[in-house]
């Protein structure tokens with residue numbers, strides 16, 4: 001059984017609520033995806049780049065010291081941080097770039113908030129010699145100067161969006177406007193399992209390599225399936241990539257971890273599945289962090305990649321149906337996990353991924369030693385070292401030791 005029921009819908013969530021003009025473009029994309037997803041040559045090409053360029057399969061690593069210290073379940077870490085460019089985002093952009101090539105398209109556009117998806121897109125375009133344009137809010141450009149430089153170094157053109165709040169939402173609007181005008185020769189590369197159909201399906205398809213590998217690896221290493229699989233949830237692509245291949249395994253519990261920011265009660269978070277309500281965002285139905293009158297609320301997370309008021313439709317469905325559980329972890333708890341994993345395992349996690357680690361830290365001690373937890377480490381933390389350093393400097397910790 002697939003979790004997509006009626007085309008593009010997961011229970012009551014998903015769909016494609018866009019203008020008729022854009023609908024035509026999305027149907028064109030859907031047809032191309034249907035044609036190539038099971039095409040043998042396409043699959044072989046994808047497998048080639050996953051292996052030789054991304055460095056797959058990523059290891060499933062038994063975190064012996066962390067497990068011992070917590071004193072409960074065995075914790076395994078799926079090392080997406082070891083992929084080329086340092087996160088799971090590369091899986092999706094390689095897949096979509098190959099799809100764009102099959103569609104005969106030479107120009108790729110994308111939008112980016114913190115810059116991580118923009119850098120991934122620029123990487124894939126450099127690899128395949130495609131023209132790359134990235135829309136980014138003026139405000140985000142100012143805050144993420146180094147990522148803007150990375151994109152330009154990789155040959156992309158970064159366009160500053162000066163409309164509205166000059167943030168991600170405005171960049172998304174500009175990207176869709178560009179797509180409408182230029183779809184015959186332009187591919188819009190979406191970065192997470194969100195947006196109107198067929199994007200959530202396409203992104204899940206390419207990210208499912210995470211769960212397929214992890215399932216096989218744990219069977220090889222332990223001879224049984226895990227009790228829990230845990231991943232952080234921004235838009236939800238690394239989590240759905242891990243979860244979906246375990247969907248039929250009813251004994252495997254899935255936990256998605258949202259950012260509680262400064263605390264769910266403060267309103268400064270980005271946790272739609274924990275405290276949001278169903279609504280419409282960027283052309284699809286999902287849980288949304290919204291005001292009384294239904295406007296998306298400003299969000300906050302210490303992890304830029306988790307800072308989004310909505311969430312993928314398939315996670316919305318997993319929550320509504322009870323197949324997965326969603327919890328929230330604060331900035332502070334994520335920082336603790338960031339330090340813990342660095343010190344106990346020698347692995348500096350991305351702040352996004354540290355949210356998933358924090359949930360494993362909460363859960364493991366309550367489980368027995370023959371139970372297994374798999375945590376998806378969506379990315380490495382080098383990108384966050386400076387931020388954490390500056391925070392500690394402000395707090396006086398670093399200065400006092402120096």
Ligand SMILES: *Cc1c(COP(=O)(O)O)cnc(C)c1O
Nearest residue numbers: 192234235236237238305352379
């Ligand atoms: C972008 C990002 C995320 C959040 O995106 P999802 O689509 O929810 O996976 C998580 N971790 C890292 C390292 C990221 O770069």
